[in-house]
Amino acid sequence: MTSNQNILVKLNQAGFRIKDKWLVKGVSIQIEKGKIVTLIGPNGSGKSTTAKIALGIYKKIDGEVEKYTNKVGYVPQKISIDWTLPLRVRDFMVLTENLKDEDINEALSLTGVIQLKNKNLGDLSGGEFQRVLIARAISKKPDLLVLDEPVQGVDFTGEIALYKLIKKITDELNCGILLISHDLHTVMSATDHVVCLNGHVCCSGSPIDVAKNNEYKALFGEQASQILSRYEHRHDHIHTSKGEIKKN
Amino acid sequence: MLDDFFIRALIAGLGVAIVTGPLGCFVIWRRLSYFGDTLAHSALLGVTLAYSLEFNIAFSVFIISSLIALILIQLQKRTNLPGDALLGLLAHSSLAVGLVVIGFLTFIRFDIMGLLFGDILAVTVDDLLIIWIGGPIILLILKLIWKPLFASTVNYELAEAEGLNPDRAKAVFTILMAGIIAISIKMVGLLLITGMLIIPAAMARNISSSPQTMVIFSILGGLLSVVLGLFTSLEFNTSSGPSIIAASLFLFILSLLNIKQSIKLKN
Numbered sequence: 297m298t299s300n301q302n303i304l305v306k307l308n309q310a311g312f313r314i315k316d317k318w319l320v321k322g323v324s325i326q327i328e329k330g331k332i333v334t335l336i337g338p339n340g341s342g343k344s345t346t347a348k349i350a351l352g353i354y355k356k357i358d359g360e361v362e363k364y365t366n367k368v369g370y371v372p373q374k375i376s377i378d379w380t381l382p383l384r385v386r387d388f389m390v391l392t393e394n395l396k397d398e399d400i401n402e403a404l405s406l407t408g409v410i411q412l413k414n415k416n417l418g419d420l421s422g423g424e425f426q427r428v429l430i431a432r433a434i435s436k437k438p439d440l441l442v443l444d445e446p447v448q449g450v451d452f453t454g455e456i457a458l459y460k461l462i463k464k465i466t467d468e469l470n471c472g473i474l475l476i477s478h479d480l481h482t483v484m485s486a487t488d489h490v491v492c493l494n495g496h497v498c499c500s501g502s503p504i505d506v507a508k509n510n511e512y513k514a515l516f517g518e519q520a521s522q523i524l525s526r527y528e529h530r531h532d533h534i535h536t537s538k539g540e541i542k543k544n
Numbered sequence: 545m546l547d548d549f550f551i552r553a554l555i556a557g558l559g560v561a562i563v564t565g566p567l568g569c570f571v572i573w574r575r576l577s578y579f580g581d582t583l584a585h586s587a588l589l590g591v592t593l594a595y596s597l598e599f600n601i602a603f604s605v606f607i608i609s610s611l612i613a614l615i616l617i618q619l620q621k622r623t624n625l626p627g628d629a630l631l632g633l634l635a636h637s638s639l640a641v642g643l644v645v646i647g648f649l650t651f652i653r654f655d656i657m658g659l660l661f662g663d664i665l666a667v668t669v670d671d672l673l674i675i676w677i678g679g680p681i682i683l684l685i686l687k688l689i690w691k692p693l694f695a696s697t698v699n700y701e702l703a704e705a706e707g708l709n710p711d712r713a714k715a716v717f718t719i720l721m722a723g724i725i726a727i728s729i730k731m732v733g734l735l736l737i738t739g740m741l742i743i744p745a746a747m748a749r750n751i752s753s754s755p756q757t758m759v760i761f762s763i764l765g766g767l768l769s770v771v772l773g774l775f776t777s778l779e780f781n782t783s784s785g786p787s788i789i790a791a792s793l794f795l796f797i798l799s800l801l802n803i804k805q806s807i808k809l810k811n
Contacts, residue, residue: 348701348705351701351704351705352704352705352707353701353704353705366707368705368706368707369706370701370702370705370706372699372701372702372705375699375701375702376699377698377699378573378697378698380749381573381697381698381755382749382752382753382754382755382757382758383698383754383755384753384754387754387755387756388698391694391695391698391699391702391703392691392695392702392703392706392707392708393706416753436706442705
């Protein structure tokens with residue numbers, strides 16, 4: 297599986313600093329087609345920075361980034377949009393790529409916000425906006441999805457449904473995902489590779505391996521470790537929010 | 545037909561309005577009104593250079609405005625001064641230097657009022673050519689960079705992450721701004737050109753729900769302002785540049801009434 301053709305992005309000892317302050321240092325990860333790599337770590341540990349290095353947003357970096365695709369979908373953690381722009385959801389969907397109307401509708405239906413298509417972006421609630429962000433990122437059928445806290449502000453049932461959706465999309469599109477999440481339950485349900493950051497890579501490996509790692513325990517505590525190892529994978533049906541049904 | 549000064553003025557004005565419409569939307573979206581002002585002020589220097597070196601005015605203004613934009617970008621990188629201070633510094637110093645240079649050029653009679661507020665009625669057939677060739681070129685280039693420019697206006701990091709090269713789009717847009725100032729300086733003058741960019745676009749914002757409709761309303765508003773303003777200036781013998789801007793202000797006020805009505809309807 298680790299043949300070179302499957303690699304989408306590769307970070308080699310990558311780091312980023314503002315003047316003398318390192319935000320993150322010495323990160324080596326690679327994201328492959330069809331795999332989910334998750335970054336976990338406390339606040340300020342450099343998770344979003346690592347994502348931005350992988351995306352090429354930060355250019356003056358240490359180390360190397362090799363990016364093998366330009367078909368990228370990005371859900372940033374923080375997004376400051378000038379709400380005075382006259383921008384409807386449908387305009388936002390085609391922001392970086394022209395899409396067919398069917399594709400727009402499909403993506404919005406999948407994340408359960410098709411009814412908001414003609415609404416002004418500024419009128420959405422936080423959770424609704426988050427669903428639109430995810431829809432926008434998946435609608436362009438990317439090779440690489442970078443999701444930085446993608447379900448923040450989404451209600452509890454929605455959160456589970458969206459994570460299932462993300463997993464389903466990886467399988468369908470065979471795209472690679474770089475996921476940043478605080479929710480250890482979800483992290484463990486689908487992740488192939490976990491990278492635990494704390495300014496540097498503190499440990500990495502499969503979820504089970506990481507759970508057993510002492511550094512991880514030191515960072516997150518004994519309880520978090522139990523969450524990881526005890527996780528059971530169990531879901532038998534999929535439903536999007538608001539009872540929307542996906543059309544094929 | 546082009547012998548009539550009024551027809552020439554009308555054709556020139558309409559040509560400029562078609563271009564200021566979409567550019568003005570970006571000026572508002574990207575909060576560049578003071579940037580536009582700075583470029584316009586520096587245009588005076590361009591005009592004086594054109595006279596002293598017997599150069600084409602539009603070309604000379606374009607060069608100087610682009611140069612000022614470049615200097616601004618460098619200053620932003622190399623100093624710790626806030627953006628608005630740098631803009632003010634460049635705007636007023638280039639205006640002052642322009643006026644000083646005029647003082648040296650005693651052999652030429654300058655129509656200062658015409659420079660500041662425009663003299664659309666003195667537009668020549670050559671000016672028409674510059675507007676109607678330069679204008680469509682500006683629009684074409686804007687169409688080509690629309691996607692990266694608009695995406696980075698909404699969110700820079702999204703545009704960058706998804707491979708749109710927003711920095712290049714921004715640089716091209718700066719040159720387009722210098723271009724529109726160059727072709728319209730004779731018509732509305734350097735003090736009013738920013739008004740021509742901003743006011744129709746602001747009016748359009750009040751009545752639009754999507755970026756595309758805002759651009760269309762902005763163009764229509766500009767065209768209507770030119771027609772209204774020019775006929776007013778003919779009827780009441782007022783100066784033409786300010787009349788056009790006043791007409792666009794009138795349309796802006798009308799668009800505010802529209803907002804009030806729609807709020808009432810909602811309640």
